[in-house]
Amino acid sequence: MIRVPARWMRGGTSKGLFIREDALQSWTTSQRDRILLSAFGSPDRYGKQIDGVGGATSSTSKVAVIGGRSPHCEIDYLFGQVGIGDDLIDWSGSCGNLLAAVGVFAIDEGLVPVPEGVSEQAISIWQVNRQQRMRVTVPVANGQANVDGDLVLAGVPRPSARIRTVQTRRPTEFLDLGRNGVVLPTGRPVDVLDDGEGGRIEASIVDAGNLMVFVRAHDLGLTGKELPGTPLPASRLERLRCAAAAAAGIADGKSFDWISRERPSAPKISWVAPPVPYTSSAGDAIPAADIDIVARVVSMRQLHHAFTGTGAIALAVAAAIPDTIVGQTRTGTSRSGIRIGHTAGTMDVFADVAQDGGVWHARSAGMDRTARTLMAGDVFVPASCLS
Structure with missing residues (x-):
C-alpha cells in the first residue's frame, strides 16, 4: 500500500x-x-x-x-x-x-x-x-x-x-484576473456560437477566475430556475462549451472531441435570466427582490448544486460590463457587486472592473466563503x- x-x-x-x-x-x-x-x-x-x-x-x-x-x-x-x-x-x-x-x-x-x-x-x-x-x-x-x-x-x-x-x-480576493488582466478573450462582449444542432447562440466568453461562457436561459429553452433532476439539453450545452473554448483560443486548434475529453472542467457554461421568484433546492422561497440575476452552471456535465466560486467571479465581472449577456440581463444599479440567485439560494459577489483604451480589465473580485x-x-x- x-x-x-x-x-x-x-x-x-x-x-x-x-x-x-x-x-x-x-x-x-x-x-x-x-x-x-x-x-x-x-x-x-x-x-x-x-x-x-x-x-x-x-x-x-x-x-x-x-x-x-x-x-x-x-x-x-x-x-x-x-x-x-x-x-x-x-x-x-x-x-x-x-x-x-x-x-x-x-x-x-x-x-x-x-x-x-x-x-x-x-x-x-x-x-x-x-x-x-x-x-x-x-x-x-x-x-x-x-x-x-x-x-x-x-x-x-x-x-x-x-x-x-x-x-x-x-x-476571498482574486488579483490580476484574466490573461494579463484582460477578461474578454475574444475582444468582444458577445460572440455567436454554433450549438451543433443548426442553431446560432449568442454568448459572452469571460476569463476571470476561470474561463466561463454565459448564455441566455431562454435561448436554450431554459428558465434559470432549474434544480437537480431537471432535464437539460446536455449535448447542446457541451457543444457550446467546446465552441467557447475554441473561440477563446485555449484549445490550440484541437477538435471539439478533444476539448470535451481532455478539458472537461474549463470552460464551464452558465445560463442566466432576469430575477424571478423561485424555490431553492433546500425548499426555501427566494424572492425576486433579493437577487439581481438568476443563474445556473454546469460542472463536469452536471448541474452544480450551488454555483462554482470561480464561475461567480466571472459572472460578477461580466455583470460590470454593460454589453455582455450578463450585463444586459442583470438588474440593480451597482456595477461593483451582484446578488446571484443559484440552485441552493443566493450569494453576493463583488468585482472591480475598468476599461482602459477600449479593453476591459478586472483588477480584483471576491466573495464570502467559509x-x-x-x-x-x-x-x-x-x-x-x-x-
Whole structure:
C-alpha cells in the first residue's frame, strides 16, 4: 500500500483532498496522477467512486496540492478536477470555493507563521494553474485557523467563520484576473456560437477566475430556475462549451472531441435570466427582490448544486460590463457587486472592473466563503495503481 498524508477539507460549497507538495515529490507527474485517481476511486464505471474518498459529484471530486513560499506569494495552490468515470485529472482550471480552505490548510499545516496575539492572518496565494495571485484573510485563535462563526452559505447546512480580505472586507480576493488582466478573450462582449444542432447562440466568453461562457436561459429553452433532476439539453450545452473554448483560443486548434475529453472542467457554461421568484433546492422561497440575476452552471456535465466560486467571479465581472449577456440581463444599479440567485439560494459577489483604451480589465473580485478541515491523516492506495 501507498500512504500519503492528507486533509479532507470543505471550502465553500466544495470538498477536496489537500496534500502538501513535498508529500508527492517522490513520484513523477504521471505517477502522482495515478495515485490521486486511485485515492478518489477513479475511474469508476458505476459513477460512485466507491473505492476511494471521492463523493461522485464535481463538487466533491477535487484535489489541491499546496506548496510553501513560492517566488510570487507565500503559498502555491495547484488545483485538479478529478474525473469520476474518466481516467483523468484536469489541471487546466481553478476552484474558487476551495481557495478559502487553502488559507486554513496553510495555517494549520504551519506553512504560514501566525504572530502571537493576532485575530486574523492574511495570506498571499499563487494559483499555479492560471498563474494568478490571490489573497485570503483567515480568522485565527491560538495560532490555528478559527472556523467557528455565524456565516451561513447557501448550500452548506451549518455556520462557520467568515474568511475575508483585509482591503475589501470580503473573504476571498482574486488579483490580476484574466490573461494579463484582460477578461474578454475574444475582444468582444458577445460572440455567436454554433450549438451543433443548426442553431446560432449568442454568448459572452469571460476569463476571470476561470474561463466561463454565459448564455441566455431562454435561448436554450431554459428558465434559470432549474434544480437537480431537471432535464437539460446536455449535448447542446457541451457543444457550446467546446465552441467557447475554441473561440477563446485555449484549445490550440484541437477538435471539439478533444476539448470535451481532455478539458472537461474549463470552460464551464452558465445560463442566466432576469430575477424571478423561485424555490431553492433546500425548499426555501427566494424572492425576486433579493437577487439581481438568476443563474445556473454546469460542472463536469452536471448541474452544480450551488454555483462554482470561480464561475461567480466571472459572472460578477461580466455583470460590470454593460454589453455582455450578463450585463444586459442583470438588474440593480451597482456595477461593483451582484446578488446571484443559484440552485441552493443566493450569494453576493463583488468585482472591480475598468476599461482602459477600449479593453476591459478586472483588477480584483471576491466573495464570502467559509472553510474547515473535516479530517486529517493518511490516504491509502494500492501500490498496483502504478502498474
